Amino acid sequence: MERTVYLDGQFIKESEAKVSIFDRGFLFGDAVYEVTAVLNGLLVENEGHMLRLQRSCDELQIALPVTIEQIIAIQRELIKVNQLDEGGIYLQVSRGNAGDRDFAYPSADVKPTLVLFTQARSLLNTPKATKGMKVITTEDIRWKRRDIKTVGLLAPCMAKQGALDKQVDDAWLIEDGYITEGSSNNAYIVTQEGVLITRALSNDILHGITRKALLELAEKENMKIEERSFTVEEAYQASEAFVSSATTFVWPVIEIDGKTIADGKPGSVATKLRNIYIELALQTAE
Structure with missing residues (x-):
């Protein structure tokens, strides 16, 4: 079954998800990420992951494009639509697409790119x-x-x-x-x-x-x-x-x-x- 992923406000099929070649995550690795475990369709220690996500963004001066509460809602929706029982949810925030390649941080009106997807895997029996x-x-x-x-x-x-x-x-x-x-x-x-x-x-x-x-x-x-x-x-x-x-x-x-x-x-x-x-x-x- 093809996964549903989240990209910048949309839940779409993974084959349809596209990110610009000018995204700074692609060009510079200018992005942060988190992986939260999922057991029985529920998020494990997600509060800690969200706190660390916010800290990473703060350290790199990347503004989260949505609230932490909205991220958690997205995670739960992905678990639901992908029928994920055990595995993890990957989350990535990049500084976004400034329209060209430049080492300097882009202006504040450039919106960060937010990506989330699920990964099914055995965590308990390995x-x-x-x-x-x-x-x-x-x-x-x-x-x-x-x-x-x-x-x-x-x-x-x-x-x-x-x-x-x-x-x-x-x-x-x-x-x-x-x-x-x-x-x-x-x-x-x-x-x-x-x-x-x-x-x-x-x-x-x-x-x-x-x-x-x-x-x-x-x-x-x-x-x-x-x-x-x-x-x-x-x-x-x-x-x-x-x-x-x-x-x-x-x-x-x-x-x-x-x-x-x-x-x-x-x-x-x-x-x-x-x-x-x-x-x-x-x-x-x-």
């Missing part, structure tokens, strides 16, 4: 959640404002493809000897002493919505938490490693750079956090 994933480490060559969720994702795409070329699942990015995050997820390790470690929030990493929820859940479970940078060697020696994102929730990492983590099986911390996060998501999705 092999990587039960069997774990393998990653390699690679240099982090991204820009210095990774806290803004822009569509400028060429470096993460290169990292991901580099991992796939080596027949593993993903890449963890390294800067100055420390792990920043995964190509499209936040990264965590658990020490042999049971301490959960993930990099502290800054401009160096994306402020993950799932990350925030997981740390709150871990605190409620009386887990010891350290928000700090960790080295590749610490990751090799960890008792567990895992990643989180909006549509993976929690996926265990069982191998890094060919080195098996602990016994090479998903650990108890990652498994527990995934289970209680999904339980919370199912209870609070709207």
